[in-house]
Amino acid sequence: AQSVTQPDARVTVSEGASLQLRCKYSYSGTPYLFWYVQYPRQGLQLLLKYYSGDPVVQGVNGFEAEFSKSNSSFHLRKASVHWSDSAVYFCVLTSNSAGNKLTFGIGTRVLVRP
């Protein structure tokens, strides 16, 4: 069985501050890991992905995430947030044989205060 845990349901940060969203996964095989974001009144969008190789992956809009096999984690970071980063962020797990059957975390709602 596989699972994804996002321990923070809500995070509030001030504009310009740094942001880190935590994600832990459980999977015995080789994981494919993603962060998806849902902005208000929009569908989920892919922010970044990790398949293998360099554990730090870059995404759109200045986001990056770091994979740690030893910690079973895939935390998301941004150095300086903008008000437009207010959204719900989902950590997602799958594998190369899962047929795009994704396992979602519950999501972290981020509110950026001006």
Place this chain on the structure above:
Amino acid sequence: GPKVLQIPSHQIIDMGQMVTLNCDPVSNHLYFYWYKQILGQQMEFLVNFYNGKVMEKSKLFKDQFSVERPDGSYFTLKIQPTALEDSAVYFCASSSSANTGQLYFGEGSKLTVL
């Protein structure tokens, strides 16, 4: 970017009635999915569909559920009859490939069963 459209955005129906949720996937995508999110819970895989057939379904995909995409029109999820526990947001997604984890999602159709 490419968009997945879902109709309706919200539907309220009485228990036992039939409902059809419609999805207009990204053109030229071949793989289609439905995911279900009950309020306060994680989004969960329901079914994937390729080449006119259901490829895999989860235990959430009850006998009362069916999917089809007749002749390139909407990809639909039909529930007949509905039950109270079917109240959820249903997300449609599409993909150009089978195992990359990169899906395009719609905004969701919120179903309320009374």
